Amino acid sequence: MAEGIVEPASARRQDTRFLILYALASAGGAIAYVPLLTILLPVRVEAMAGEESVRWLAYCAFFGAVSASLGNILFGWLSDITGNRRGWIVGGLVLSSALLLALTRIDSLPGLIWMLVAWQLCLNMMLGPLSAWAGDVVPDRQKGTLGGLLAFAPALGALSGTLVTIPGLAGADTRLTLVVVIVVALVLPVLFVGRPVTFPELMRPSEPDFSVDVRESRRARALVVRMWLARLLVQISEAALFAYLYLWFRTIAPGITDNGTAKVFGATLLVAVPLALLIGRWADRTDRPIMPLSLSAGICALALLLMAGANGLKAAMAGYAMFGLAASVFLALHTAQTLRVLPRPLRRGRDLGLFNLTNTVPSLIMPGLTLAMVPVFGFSGLFVLLCVLAAIAALLLLGAARPR
Incomplete structure (x- = not known):
């Protein structure tokens, strides 16, 4: 980083120990929901719904x-x-962990959906403020x-899925208990021993002089919109594979197991x-x-596009590995760079919640x-459509991909 361009105070850096914690x-937050x-x-929906599993899984999503x-x-704004x-x-960690354990007692599909709704609400009591804290x-x-x-977050999330689905390690109910233990062990340290360096300038709102630099202000707002739309389009593709990767692999190789799917998912993210x-x-x-x-x-x-044309398990896995690698890099870097472009630090939690719609609206x-697509065109038709959406995302950001 060139010297003399910024003020001496802004030469300070956040402690590496805090960044790691x-x-x-963040990985603990991912482990709370990825497996x-x-x-x-x-797996649970397939066992309960049988041939209607795709429909009920869509309702859950x-x-x-x-x-x-x-x-x-809501909870970003409240924070x-x-x-x-x-x-x-802390509150979100406690409540979401309790509800995840209670999920094992649900024996009806409507009840499962209601429990998921409550669990998602409490989980985001933890995730919203946690995301905003990094911007602070x-x-x-x-x-x-x-x-x-x-990028460790989705990788460790996938690795935890591989761990808890190891054959013979744990039963269906015990798997969720293992998830809760891992999540608590990863989230608590930063809360109790993390000591971040303070940066008062990060809490001051940017107030551009519109009379002097109207063009730059418009460009900054346009960048926020482009980043929001681009992430939304990529996340639609990611969400489809997030929910249906296991079922897609099963259409190509019916003998593949849940642990086999978790290994592919985890290896790609690692x-x-x-x-x-x-990068x-x-x-x-x-x-x-x-x-x-x-x-x-x-x-x-x-x-x-390669996945749409895959006609065997090896080709399908190779296409997914390529997608998973690129999407993981995109989403991890996009999450951090979003903190750069949001203009109002005192409403950072709320604004990140609005940006988080790019994660949830795709679902x-x-x-x-x-x-609409799979029953008529199969998964190949769906992947062609998702390819077009990802290409649009790339074009949206291409014009902004130049030095600041």
Whole structure:
């Protein structure tokens, strides 16, 4: 990073220890939902609904996404008002863990949906304030590094899915208990021993002089809109595979197990971690935060096209690995760079909740797309449509992918 361009105060950096603890807590947040929504819930729904599993899984995704959207905005906003991120994180951790354990007692599909709605609401009591906390304490010059570290979250989430589905390790109910133990162990350290360096400038709102720099102000607002739309489009693709990867693999190779699917999912995300770290640090050094987002969205589009034409398990896994790698880099770096472009720190939690709609709205759109496309065109037709959406995302960010 060049010297003399910024004020001496902004040469300070956040403590590496805190960044690592924060990344682990973020991973704990991912572990709270990744094994359940990608493996454990589809398996449970398939056992309860049989041939109607796709339809009931779509209902779970839809109502869960509505609850998650409202919860993330509400509790992010409340953490803004109270100025107490840690308190809300602790409350969400306790309540979501209790509800996850209670999920094992549900024996009807409507009851399962209602429990998921309550669990998503409480989970986002933890996730919303946790996301906003990073914006409070991590300066822009470390946003790329933060994004790379955040790639650990989905990777460890997938790894936990592999762990809890090891044959013979735990029964269906005990798997959720293991998930809760892991989540608590990862989230608590940053709350009780994390000591972040304070950056008062990160809590001051940016107030552009519109009379002097109207063009730059409009460009900044346009970038926020482009980033929101691009993430929404990529997340629609990611959400479809998040929910239906197991069922898609089963249409190609009926003998594949839930643990086999979890291994593919986990291996892909683990490989993404060092790549995201390298790219994130490159973005920090070169001050080109948007270019990696555009390139990775383009690779997602190409991977989805390859998946649409896959006619065997190896080709399907290779296509998914390519997609999963690119999508993981995109989502991790995008999460960190979003903190750079939001203009109102005192409403950071609420605004991140609105940005989080790009994570949850796809789960509202995706079930309709899946139910409309898969019965008529199969998964191949769905993947072609998702390819087009990812390509649009890449083009949206391409114009912004230049040095600041």
